[in-house]
Amino acid sequence: MKLDAAYYPNDNVVWLAKDLLGKVLYTNVNNSITAGIIVETEAYFGIEDKASHAYGGRRTNRTETMYCMGGIAYVYLCYGMHNLFNVVSSVDGDPHAILIRAIEPLVGIDIIEERRKMVSTKASISSGPGSAAKALGIDRSFNAKILTGDEIWIEDQNIKYTEQDIVATPRVGIAYAQEHALLPLRFFVKGNKYVSKPNKI
DNA sequence: AAACGGATTGGCT
DNA sequence: GCCAATCCGTTTC
Secondary structure: OOOOOHHHOOOHHHHHHOOOOOOEEEEEOEEEEEEEEEEEEEEOOOOOOOOOOOHHHHOOOOOOHHHHOEEEEEEEEEEOOOEEEEEEOOOOOEEEEEEEEEEEEEEEEEHHHHHOOOOOHHHOOEEEEEHHHHHHOOOOHHOOOEEEEOEEEEEEEOOOOOOHHEEEEEOOOOOOHHHHOOOOEEEEEOOOOOOOOOOOO
């Protein structure tokens, strides 16, 4: 079943980042429906997080999306070419976000293969945040879209991972975040082939 | 109006 | 496993 709007305003972003593992992320792009199981996430805990775009309460046209009420998408461009998809959580004014770093292709696999120009047996088809977003057809036009609508949504299909199935490591690519660089806020499903490479166990 | 630099990827060794 | 290409939004002048 589709997660409803009440799921997202939760202010425990670490709990949410873990809870999203096993949930199924859907997109409908021009009536092409694709979906994947979320197998890797990172938590960004807001204005006190030196790795967050919203660190220090920074508000720009870009970061404004994160300050909205939880339950919308935050999609931004990285390295001038990669669209990175985040779930905005917590309440209005508290810019929490959860980066979706990898999915396991589940629905519309032929469409995903065409978008990525490779077969779904290759782990790199949806491994890493840029690849996962591209696999699902997510670009910047999805920024600020509501996650309970009919273009992008998340379902609970009763795929459950226990604490023993989940690994926590430092987040990737945020060495500039000083003492926050080593916090174990990246979560992934142990042994899943679509989890991205850095620090893979 | 112009410079800057990145929550990465993928190709090459 | 390592390293370098690669753009555009953001920031600053």
